[in-house]
Amino acid sequence: MEKKMTDIIEVNQLVKKFKLRKKSTGIKGLFRPEYRNITAVNKISFNIRKGERVAFIGPNGAGKSTTIKMLSSILYPTSGIARVKGLIPWENRAALSYHIGTVFGQRSQLWYHLPVQDSFALLARIYNINDIAFKRRLAGLVKLFEIRDLLPHPTRSLSLGQRMRCEIVASLLHKPQILFLDEPTIGLDVTAKEIIRNLIKKQALEEDTTLLLTSHDTDDMEKVCERVIIINKGRLIFDDSIAALKKSYLSKKYIEVTTDSGEKIRHVVNTGQKPVKQALDELIRQYHITDITVENPPMEEIIKEIYNRD
Amino acid sequence: MTDAWRKYAAFFMISFKQSWLNKGNLSGGLLFLIILLFTYNRLWEVIGLEQDQIGLNATFVWYLLFAEMIILSAPRSERILADDVKSGTMAYYINKPVSFFLMRYAEALGAMTVSYLSMGTLGSLAALLLTEKPPFLWWQYPFIFIACGISSAINTLLYTAIGLSALWLENIRTLSMAVQRLAFIFGGAIFPLTIYPEWFVDIAQWTPFYAVYYLTIRLVYDFSWQNLGEACLLNFLWTSGIVAFIAYAYRKLNRRVNVYGG
Amino acid sequence: MGAKFVSFCRLFLLIQKNHAKTAFLSKSDAFVNVLMMVVNNFSFIFMWWVIFENKGSINGWSFGEMALLFAVMNNAFAFFALFARGSQTLPEYIGNGSLDNFLTTPRNTLFMISVSESTVANWGDFITGFAMFFLSGYVSWNSFLLMLLSSFCAAIVTYAFRLMVSCLAFWAEDTQRLGDNIFMAFLTFAGQPASIFTGWYKILFLTVIPSGFISLYPVEIIKNFSWSALGWLLLGSFGFLFLSIKVFKFGLRRYTSGNRFGIR
Numbered sequence: 001m002e003k004k005m006t007d008i009i010e011v012n013q014l015v016k017k018f019k020l021r022k023k024s025t026g027i028k029g030l031f032r033p034e035y036r037n038i039t040a041v042n043k044i045s046f047n048i049r050k051g052e053r054v055a056f057i058g059p060n061g062a063g064k065s066t067t068i069k070m071l072s073s074i075l076y077p078t079s080g081i082a083r084v085k086g087l088i089p090w091e092n093r094a095a096l097s098y099h100i101g102t103v104f105g106q107r108s109q110l111w112y113h114l115p116v117q118d119s120f121a122l123l124a125r126i127y128n129i130n131d132i133a134f135k136r137r138l139a140g141l142v143k144l145f146e147i148r149d150l151l152p153h154p155t156r157s158l159s160l161g162q163r164m165r166c167e168i169v170a171s172l173l174h175k176p177q178i179l180f181l182d183e184p185t186i187g188l189d190v191t192a193k194e195i196i197r198n199l200i201k202k203q204a205l206e207e208d209t210t211l212l213l214t215s216h217d218t219d220d221m222e223k224v225c226e227r228v229i230i231i232n233k234g235r236l237i238f239d240d241s242i243a244a245l246k247k248s249y250l251s252k253k254y255i256e257v258t259t260d261s262g263e264k265i266r267h268v269v270n271t272g273q274k275p276v277k278q279a280l281d282e283l284i285r286q287y288h289i290t291d292i293t294v295e296n297p298p299m300e301e302i303i304k305e306i307y308n309r310d
Numbered sequence: 311m312t313d314a315w316r317k318y319a320a321f322f323m324i325s326f327k328q329s330w331l332n333k334g335n336l337s338g339g340l341l342f343l344i345i346l347l348f349t350y351n352r353l354w355e356v357i358g359l360e361q362d363q364i365g366l367n368a369t370f371v372w373y374l375l376f377a378e379m380i381i382l383s384a385p386r387s388e389r390i391l392a393d394d395v396k397s398g399t400m401a402y403y404i405n406k407p408v409s410f411f412l413m414r415y416a417e418a419l420g421a422m423t424v425s426y427l428s429m430g431t432l433g434s435l436a437a438l439l440l441t442e443k444p445p446f447l448w449w450q451y452p453f454i455f456i457a458c459g460i461s462s463a464i465n466t467l468l469y470t471a472i473g474l475s476a477l478w479l480e481n482i483r484t485l486s487m488a489v490q491r492l493a494f495i496f497g498g499a500i501f502p503l504t505i506y507p508e509w510f511v512d513i514a515q516w517t518p519f520y521a522v523y524y525l526t527i528r529l530v531y532d533f534s535w536q537n538l539g540e541a542c543l544l545n546f547l548w549t550s551g552i553v554a555f556i557a558y559a560y561r562k563l564n565r566r567v568n569v570y571g572g
Numbered sequence: 573m574g575a576k577f578v579s580f581c582r583l584f585l586l587i588q589k590n591h592a593k594t595a596f597l598s599k600s601d602a603f604v605n606v607l608m609m610v611v612n613n614f615s616f617i618f619m620w621w622v623i624f625e626n627k628g629s630i631n632g633w634s635f636g637e638m639a640l641l642f643a644v645m646n647n648a649f650a651f652f653a654l655f656a657r658g659s660q661t662l663p664e665y666i667g668n669g670s671l672d673n674f675l676t677t678p679r680n681t682l683f684m685i686s687v688s689e690s691t692v693a694n695w696g697d698f699i700t701g702f703a704m705f706f707l708s709g710y711v712s713w714n715s716f717l718l719m720l721l722s723s724f725c726a727a728i729v730t731y732a733f734r735l736m737v738s739c740l741a742f743w744a745e746d747t748q749r750l751g752d753n754i755f756m757a758f759l760t761f762a763g764q765p766a767s768i769f770t771g772w773y774k775i776l777f778l779t780v781i782p783s784g785f786i787s788l789y790p791v792e793i794i795k796n797f798s799w800s801a802l803g804w805l806l807l808g809s810f811g812f813l814f815l816s817i818k819v820f821k822f823g824l825r826r827y828t829s830g831n832r833f834g835i836r
Contacts, residue, residue: 018828069829074675076825097678109673113594122590125583126677126684334746338753345757345781349764356631356768480601484608484693491615506622 008178008210009048009071014080016041016066040066042234043080050177053204053211055221055242057303058231064214065182067231071212072102072180084178098127101171105183108163109170110155116166117151120173127174134173141169144206145199161192165199172203179204181213185220197223218299232307249302257283258291317408318416325420329385336428343378343429344436350374350500351440368441369531370502375433376454376527377499380462381490383425384469387418391473392482395563411560415470422466426459445531454529457541461526464549465493468522471552474559497523502531518548583679587687588655595692602692609696616763617642617704631767637791638765639708643719644790645762647701648726652734653694656686656727659734660755663741663748669829682820686731715794722790725809729785732809732816733758739816742823762786778808785809 018038041063048054056064069075071082073089073096082089085099110119124134142148145165150158158166164184171179184200185193201224204211213224221228221242228245230238238245253276255267265287269279276294283289329336354367391414394400403410437444446454472489476482493499495506497519503511514520521544529537595602620642624635662685665671674684705711705719737754740747761783769777769784778784789805792798 066829069672072676074672074829075827093675093681094678097676100676102672102676104672107670107673111590111594113597114590118590118593122583122586125579125586126679128579128678332746334744335749338750341750342753342757346760349760352773353630353764353768357627480598481605484605487612488608491612495615495619501619501623505626507625510622 006049007047008050008085009046009212010083011047011067011071012045012081014041014044014067014070014082015039015078016063016070016075017078039234041070041077041231044231044234044236046229046236046239048210048212050210051204051208052227053201053225054213055225055228056212056214056231057218057221057228058214059307060216062231063234064231068180068182068212068214072100073097098174099177101174101176101179103164103167103171103179103181103184105164105181105186108155108167110163110166112156113154115152115154116147116158119155119166120151120170123170123173129174137173137175138169141172144203145169159192161188161195164188164192164196168196168200168203172209175207176209178210178212181211183215184213185215185217193217193219194223200224218303222299230303230306238306245302246296249305252297252301253279254295254297255279255283256293256295257287257289260288260290318412321413321416322420322423325417326424327420329421329424336424339382339425340428340432343375343382343433346378347371347375347433347436347440368443369445371437371441372444372446373502373527373530374500375437376458376530377497377523379426379429379433380458380465380523380527381493381499383422383429383462384466385418385421385425386469387414387421387466388469388471388473388482388486390414390418391470392476395474395476400563411470411474411556414473415467418466418470419463422462426462430455446529446533450529450533453538454533457526457529457538461522461545464522464545464552467549467552467556468518471556471559474556474563477559477563492517493519493523496520498527499523502528518551521545521548584687588690591654591690592692595690605693606696606699609693610699613642613646613697613700617700630765631770633765633767636709637767637795639704640710640719640791640794641763641765641787643701643705643708644723644726644794645701645786646697646704647719647723648730648786649759650694650697650701651724651727652730653697654690654692656731657690658684658686658688659731659738660752661685661689662735662738663751666741666827667745667748671827672829681824682735682817686735710794714797718794718797719790722793722805725805726786726790728809728813729782730758732812733782735816736819739819739823742826757781758783766791782808782812785812 016039018040019035040061044063044067056068058064066075070077071084071089073093076090084096087096087099089096109123110116111122120138121134124131124138129137142151145168147162147165147169150162150166155163155166168181168184179200181200185196188196197220200211200213203209204224211225213220215221225242227241228238229236240248251270251272253269253271255269255276257265257267259265265283267279267283269276280292280294283292351367351371354370358367391411394410394414400410403413444451468489469486472482472486475485479485496514496517498506498514499519503514503520503524506514514524521541525537525541525544529541617639620638621635624630624638628634662671665674665685671685674681674688677684701723705716734755737751740751758781761777761781764787766777766784766788769788774784774788777788785805785808789801789808792801793805
């Protein structure tokens, strides 16, 4: 009972099916199109506590975006139930919108030709924020996201990374308690990705914002989130902390040694069968070693392994 | 030479197929054509009744059909080309062994041909139902059909060329709309030029619209070898003019792409 | 209720201000576009003027009635294109999933979509509309106010029809040009002397393609005012508005947020 009180998002047996029209040729297809059903989300259930930072990971078409879109009131589910801040999203669109912010990486809410600050002012009006509160709020966000210099510039003149910072600020103006981010780093270069990740995390920690983030990039989840939900083919296949993910799937170590002849040798050790110490001893006996590194497998590999086991 | 021809024929075919498959697009154009015929048929019926001239509407309905076949079958190629010019897509084609303009024109012709043929078939049936008897003799029909088809190809060339003017103009949408309106009045593409005052026809004669639209469509109600010859000659002259403009614009464009890299 | 209405109006004005700002980034471009629109409109009017010069009148309509029709039609289209053009862009929003942005705001989704686009060139329609009113020969304060009222009702019908046509995109792909063509047919219908549609044509003209609410009733009301004509106009325009909102809400349940094209 106590746990239920603090759950800000509850998802129970959520299902979403899409009807896709088969591309058909000729007159027949025009009058009697054929359809096939796709189950994008298949009986997914989970709960999220206030202030948690959760990553939604899965391959293309796994149903991550569809789930987020149902929780942010964009899509109606086929069946199942979800509550966000106690409200059923698709039935309480307007009421819920004050509590949630959404950032869709490939869709802009900023006016393309106008200065960024004009879009912010419009959003303030849309969310009924009074002038004083808006100015105070904007000042805080401008400082946090370091966008003071960008405010007078039209959106079209911004780089993708700058634009993304402004998009996030735009969705935080009304101080939402939950922020949905769909592919927030897509298309960005390595440095810009790093900046965005840090900012998202910093903001969430400072204001105790609940984060739900989807991404292709496993670095996004490692650097921003504490918990990970993995979806494959519409089904939930893993839901635990990132530490637990690592522990349970980290049965491998990557050992790389450099010999005195300058040769680099890579070794994969399955720690279940052979302790790391034993493997190292064997290597030392075998080669004249000048350098040695022991690493966990990259997150990519872990995820791939989980998909394969599924 | 034959290889080059085959290349553009391939662009034509692929666009032809795609337009044929895009049923939404195709049926939209057809629906509009039918409603237009129906509406104006009603208008001429009423005007004709008042003047006690039964059969007047047959001339106008068939006239309108061919006029609209020319105008509506043109795909919106000017928008595609203008986007290409602005976005610099053109630059990617500079190192490819095709002429960008001819490629786009061949594609536009493919789309046009699908619309023209389907509008011609369905429109002729509709016009036949509305009027019972066309104002021309049956053996003249193929000549009119082909002559208007050529006019439609020239019309498509004109619109594709408008796309190139995005080099100088920020917004080509209003220009293409203005050209369409000029076609409607100077080319007599809704009401034939015979109803307009003389001073107006005198002006219209000096515009390309007169040749490309009016002279060709006139064959519907006034078919003679002499009229056909006149239409062909004047169309040829104006087409040369359009081609000269395209060649000029294209050279400018290539230079610009070379200088700025697209 | 009052406060809510004020906040609504302020939002509307701010969005319009942003549209104007965008449009006037290039003043010469905006000016040329407006001018071209006026020229466009008058070339069309010229065509009809020629017809009436030849024929005198068509089923009781002379050029004066036609001028009133052009006044109402152009003003109505200006209202539509400047303040509710987003209804025309709706199929695009549905197709590429950008409808998402409108769904997550606390404001009415349909309102946000409708005002999301505005085309500056259509200020030229207001110029044409007012000019045609003064050229119609029916100039008085009374008829001016009636002209404004019926233009507004005609704008509502235009909007409602466009919205219903746009909603096709909720059910089928590739409906953009189909919708554009149906809408064009609606406008072509509206631009004819209403007197040519009698009997069955008239019924069609007020139901399936409701262009009659642009041409028939407005002209009648300005020419010889009657409460019944005004009643029909109001009933028709708000009836269609109500219907179109229902269709939109029904369609929205089928919205797939770009997934229809996303998964292949």
